[in-house]
Amino acid sequence: MKSLEELRAIKAKMQNSVQLRGVEDEDSVTRVVVGMATCGIAAGARPVLNKFIEEVQNRGLKNVLVTQTGCIGVCRLEPIVEVITPTGEKTTYVKMNADKVAKVVHEHLVNNKVVDEYTIANAD
Amino acid sequence: MIRNHILVCGGTGCTSSGSQKVIEALNTELANNNLQDEVKVVMTGCFGLCALGPIMIVYPEGAFYSRVAPEMIPEIVSEHIIKGRVVKKYLYTDTTDEKGIEHDSLSDTDFYKKQKRVALRNCGVINPENIDEYIAYDGYEALGKVLTEMTPAEVIQCIKDSGLRGRGGAGFPTGLKWDLASRNKSKIKYVCCNADEGDPGAFMDRSVLEGDPHAIIEAMSIAAYAVGACKGFVYIRAEYPIAVRRLQIAINQAKEYGLLGENIFGTDFSFDIEIRLGAGAFVCGEETALMTSIEGNRGEPRPRPPFPSDKGIFSIPTMNNNVETYANIPQIILKGADWFASMGTEKSKGTKVFALGGKIVNTGLVEIPMGTTLREIIEDIGGGIPNGKKFKAAQTGGPSGGCIPASLIDTPIDYDSLAAIGSMMGSGGLIVMDEDNCMVDIAKFFLEFTVDESCGKCTPCRIGTKRLLEYLEKITEGKATMQDLDDLEELCYYIKDNALCGLGQTAPNPILSTLRYFKDEYIAHVVDKKCPAGVCKSLMQYKITDACKGCTLCARKCPVGAISGAVKEKHTIDPAKCIKCGVCMAGCKFNAIIKE
Ligand SMILES: Cc1cc2nc3c(=O)[nH]c(=O)nc-3n(C[C@H](O)[C@H](O)[C@H](O)COP(=O)(O)O)c2cc1C
Ligand code: SF4
Ligand code: SF4
Ligand code: FES
Numbered sequence: 001m002k003s004l005e006e007l008r009a010i011k012a013k014m015q016n017s018v019q020l021r022g023v024e025d026e027d028s029v030t031r032v033v034v035g036m037a038t039c040g041i042a043a044g045a046r047p048v049l050n051k052f053i054e055e056v057q058n059r060g061l062k063n064v065l066v067t068q069t070g071c072i073g074v075c076r077l078e079p080i081v082e083v084i085t086p087t088g089e090k091t092t093y094v095k096m097n098a099d100k101v102a103k104v105v106h107e108h109l110v111n112n113k114v115v116d117e118y119t120i121a122n123a124d
Numbered sequence: 125m126i127r128n129h130i131l132v133c134g135g136t137g138c139t140s141s142g143s144q145k146v147i148e149a150l151n152t153e154l155a156n157n158n159l160q161d162e163v164k165v166v167m168t169g170c171f172g173l174c175a176l177g178p179i180m181i182v183y184p185e186g187a188f189y190s191r192v193a194p195e196m197i198p199e200i201v202s203e204h205i206i207k208g209r210v211v212k213k214y215l216y217t218d219t220t221d222e223k224g225i226e227h228d229s230l231s232d233t234d235f236y237k238k239q240k241r242v243a244l245r246n247c248g249v250i251n252p253e254n255i256d257e258y259i260a261y262d263g264y265e266a267l268g269k270v271l272t273e274m275t276p277a278e279v280i281q282c283i284k285d286s287g288l289r290g291r292g293g294a295g296f297p298t299g300l301k302w303d304l305a306s307r308n309k310s311k312i313k314y315v316c317c318n319a320d321e322g323d324p325g326a327f328m329d330r331s332v333l334e335g336d337p338h339a340i341i342e343a344m345s346i347a348a349y350a351v352g353a354c355k356g357f358v359y360i361r362a363e364y365p366i367a368v369r370r371l372q373i374a375i376n377q378a379k380e381y382g383l384l385g386e387n388i389f390g391t392d393f394s395f396d397i398e399i400r401l402g403a404g405a406f407v408c409g410e411e412t413a414l415m416t417s418i419e420g421n422r423g424e425p426r427p428r429p430p431f432p433s434d435k436g437i438f439s440i441p442t443m444n445n446n447v448e449t450y451a452n453i454p455q456i457i458l459k460g461a462d463w464f465a466s467m468g469t470e471k472s473k474g475t476k477v478f479a480l481g482g483k484i485v486n487t488g489l490v491e492i493p494m495g496t497t498l499r500e501i502i503e504d505i506g507g508g509i510p511n512g513k514k515f516k517a518a519q520t521g522g523p524s525g526g527c528i529p530a531s532l533i534d535t536p537i538d539y540d541s542l543a544a545i546g547s548m549m550g551s552g553g554l555i556v557m558d559e560d561n562c563m564v565d566i567a568k569f570f571l572e573f574t575v576d577e578s579c580g581k582c583t584p585c586r587i588g589t590k591r592l593l594e595y596l597e598k599i600t601e602g603k604a605t606m607q608d609l610d611d612l613e614e615l616c617y618y619i620k621d622n623a624l625c626g627l628g629q630t631a632p633n634p635i636l637s638t639l640r641y642f643k644d645e646y647i648a649h650v651v652d653k654k655c656p657a658g659v660c661k662s663l664m665q666y667k668i669t670d671a672c673k674g675c676t677l678c679a680r681k682c683p684v685g686a687i688s689g690a691v692k693e694k695h696t697i698d699p700a701k702c703i704k705c706g707v708c709m710a711g712c713k714f715n716a717i718i719k720e
Contacts, residue, residue: 001382002390004268007259014260017164020129021183021249036208050162053127065184066127068208 016057028086029063030109032056035080036068043078044097051101052081056109064109077123083108092120126164128205129183132192133248134167135334136327136366137174142193143167146178149194153201163205166257169335171248172489173235176216179248188233190216235486238505240467242475243291243328243451244491247335252370255377258338264383266457267342270349271389279350280306283453285461287473292318292409292446293524293551293626295472295539305351305433305443313353314437315344316444318414319360319367322406323522324573326553328477329447331489333360333367336451337374341384341397343450346457348395351443356397359414361404371399406523406577410625411444413579424581425625446551448477468494472538482518482555485510495536498528502556513558517641521550523570523577524630526637527563546637548630562659563642564649568596570634578627585628588619592635599646600660602653609646613639658719661704668695671716678708678717 001007034040034049052066063086074080077094083104084090091114093104100118107113116122132138132147150165171179176190182200187210189200196214203209216233231237241247250257258264270279284299305313317340321329333340344356360368375397378384386394400418402408408423415437417423436442452474456464465473472494478501481487485507492501498518502508509515517527520537526547528535535541539549557566571593580586595612598604616632623629639646648654655663668678674692679685686702689695697708709717 001264001388004265004272004389007264007268010256010259011262014256016126017129017257018260020126021131034208036206038207041206049127050125054125057125067184070207070209 015060019057019062029065030086031082031084032064032066032109033069033082033084034066035070035078035082037070039075040078040080043075045079047098048079048081048096048101051098052105055102055105059105059110061105061109074120077120080120093118094120094123126162127184128163130163130165130205131168131181131183131248132165133169133171133177133179134252134366135170135174135177135247135331136364137170138177138179139366141177141191143178143180145194146180146192146197149197150201153197154205157201157206159201159205166251167253168250169247169252170331170489172239172244172331172491173216173486174489175487179216181248182210185210188216189214234507235488235490235505238496238500239491240475240493241491242455242464242467243332243448243477244335244489245455246339247331250336252335252337253373255338255374255381255383258336262458263338263454264342266454267345267349267383268389270346270457271391271393276306276350276352279346279457282461283350283456286456286464287461287468287471288449288452288456288464289472289539290446291448291452291476291551293521293549295549298445298449301433301443301445302347302350305353305441308433308441310441312355312440313351314440314442315348315351315353315356316411316415316418316432316437316442317344317356317358317447317450318409318411318444319358319364319447320402320409320414321361321364321447321551322404322409322577323524323551323553325481325555326479326522326551328479328489328552330364330367332447332451332477333364333371337367337371338378339451339454340371340447341374341378343453344397345384345388345395346453347443347445347450349393353443354395356395357418357437358397358399359402359408359418360399362401363404368399368401375399405579406573407579407625407627410627413625414444415442424579425627427624448552469536469538469541471540476537476549476552478552478554480506480554480556483509483513483558483561484556492537494538497534497536499533501537501554502533506556509556509558513560515556516559516561517557517563519547519555519557519566519570519634520553521548521630521633522553523573524548524626524633525550525553526633527557527566527641529641531641546633546640548633560657560659562600562655562657563638563645564596564599564655565657565659567634567638568593568600571596571631574627574631578631582622582624582628584619584622585624585631588615588623589628589631591615592619592632596635599649600655601662602649602660604650606647606650609639609650664704664719665699666697666702666704666706666709667718667720668697669716669718670694671714673714673716675713677711677713681707681711683707 036045056064079096081093081096107115154160178192180189180192203211280302288298289295407413408417410425413423413425432442475491477491517529519527575589578585672694679687686698
């Protein structure tokens with residue numbers, strides 16, 4: 001170890017790990033909840049979950065927690081993803097896939113703009 | 125991409141309850157489901173709830189599973205990991221919650237809510253065998269800062285300002301100790317870490333070394349820079365194999381990264397650490413005995429002065445601190461002296477780790493801000509006394525300390541408050557006693573320990589503690605007189621004043637403090653020949669009352685044939701034969717057998 005920069009490079013490399021194990025400030029966390037019951041998995045929830053994790057980690061988004069849950073209840077609309085902001089506003093996205101995830105991350109998580117076209121309100 | 129981390133405790137407690145098997149089962153089950161690239165299994169140090177081990181925590185949800193068995197793993201993987209449904213029935217249920225509410229998250233539980241983790245901050249959070257994880261949690265930042273931005277004098281001032289005092293027992297101000305060591309002009313100096321931890325029932329230092337060994341390496345390096353030392357020794361008992369192994373792994377990793385060795389962080393500072401194993405004698409925790417033992421000699425104390433800061437290991441000036449003292453150092457450097465001084469009381473800053481044991485619902489390791497009251501520890505964190513019994517007293521400071529009676533349960537836990545009531549902080553053992561504990565018996569337990577552990581070098585301790593124990597035996601057998609009580613007390617003070625080292629000087633404390641708060645209990649043994657708590661066997665008798673239906677069960681169960689009586693008639697116990705094993709009383713369906 002020849003300098004603090006070297007140390008910080010290792011630290012940066014490890015940052016993903018740290019983030020997974022709990023966020024510093026619980027009250028400022030946006031939660032992304034992916035429905036992962038049998039119906040969700042059959043409909044392709046796993047790639048959706050993985051894409052979320054990848055995008056969040058690649059963009060280094062702090063205070064975003066990607067978790068899973070069981071059946072959300074509307075099996076024909078799976079994969080379903082809920083985004084819950086720190087203030088408790090809940091947006092439910094339906095029929096998700098990896099491409100849609102990229103857009104939700106970019107618009108909703110980064111720019112705080114709900115992607116209306118994917119929400120349950122606009123589902124057919 | 126990793127989406128879940130599963131942390132499994134690899135501390136001594138959970139290792140002995142089978143956490144390695146849990147890790148194996150997890151790895152197999154994850155591989156069977158092809159999840160090994162998505163889920164990472166991490167072995168950590170102690171979470172503090174060892175009695176409920178093996179402990180496992182799943183992130184990002186933070187679901188806290190306790191008493192995990194390998195058989196539960198397939199269900200947890202298929203339900204929780206694959207489908208995202210936390211398996212509630214295996215979660216830790218907060219035992220203090222009467223409604224039986226389950227807690228998903230650790231920090232919500234009563235056990236953790238009032239705790240404040242500084243020395244234990246990485247225990248149960250990182251993998252202690254992976255230096256990168258330590259670095260991820262700000263590891264070695266403090267050392268980097270000290271070496272590149274601060275002078276040794278600034279470091280010492282920072283530690284002084286923080287108000288940190290030694291956690292090894294005596295509570296000597298750490299900054300002052302460093303200052304004195306730095307003033308010695310010797311070209312060669314050493315730093316030393318006392319990881320002997322001989323107090324029976326204590327395992328704070330072990331947990332820090334097992335859960336966060338790099339913190340000790342970093343702190344010793346900082347201390348070495350501050351006092352001008354080139355080499356460090358860690359004295360650790362060989363009975364701590366996991367701690368020894370993890371510390372050795374950590375030292376090797378630090379060397380590989382150039383965090384130990386020559387020209388650390390590109391500066392002129394060079395430092396190395398060596399582990400020395402102790403054979404597990406209590407007296408070797410005393411710093412002069414410890415240093416003698418490191419030199420390869422029999423671990424006996426020697427008079428001070430000369431103090432170790434002038435003449436330490438191999439006669440080289442040596443600065444010695446306890447493990448937990450060191451564990452606070454990197455945080456103080458990074459977060460500042462003011463941050464540390466904002467916790468605790470006027471004269472006792474920061475936090476203290478306790479090993480909570482005895483008659484308490486949540487046994488385990490707790491870290492609390494100084495000044496927390498004994499009541500908060502026992503009732504809130506500890507979850508109270510089991511089986512509806514009444515709290516009687518708590519013993520702090522182990523064999524060197526004293527007891528705190530129930531009437532003083534609101535005493536704030538800090539160095540000076542404890543000393544004022546005749547106990548001491550000690551290294552952090554905290555044993556809770558209920559109404560079924562006999563205080564004379566407790567004093568006897570500690571004296572048996574010190575008699576065994578006295579090194580024998582000086583007469584007051586070698587012979588005096590033995591005599592003390594004999595008095596206590598006499599009392600518990602109902603053979604003592606009131607004169608004996610007075611003589612006992614006088615001998616206590618004599619030993620305190622005349623023993624060579626701290627072991628002998630503090631050995632009478634458990635007697636003096638129980639005499640102070642529970643004199644009536646001593647008198648009951650001496651005058652009434654009774655043990656009020658029903659512990660001292662010689663002073664009690666088993667008797668069969670008129671409730672006896674003559675079922676003959678007790679007579680058949682008694683291992684020595686002390687019970688006689690015809691069927692359907694009242695039985696009797698022959699006191700001459702009875703060995704007071706209690707089997708008859710436990711077995712009687714009519715509660716006809718009593719102990720008095
Ligand atoms: C009999 C006896 C046993 C001791 N055992 C320990 C011990 O196990 N660990 C410890 O750190 N200090 C122990 N000490 C205290 C040490 O002598 C010394 O004060 C301490 O290590 C200094 O570190 P600190 O200033 O960081 O507390 C013991 C003292 C006595 C008299
Ligand atoms: S007080 Fe006891 S342990 Fe200490 S030197 Fe004397 S005999 Fe040894
Ligand atoms: S206490 Fe034990 S030895 Fe005594 S009478 Fe009962 S069963 Fe027999
Ligand atoms: S050893 Fe696992 S919780 Fe203490």
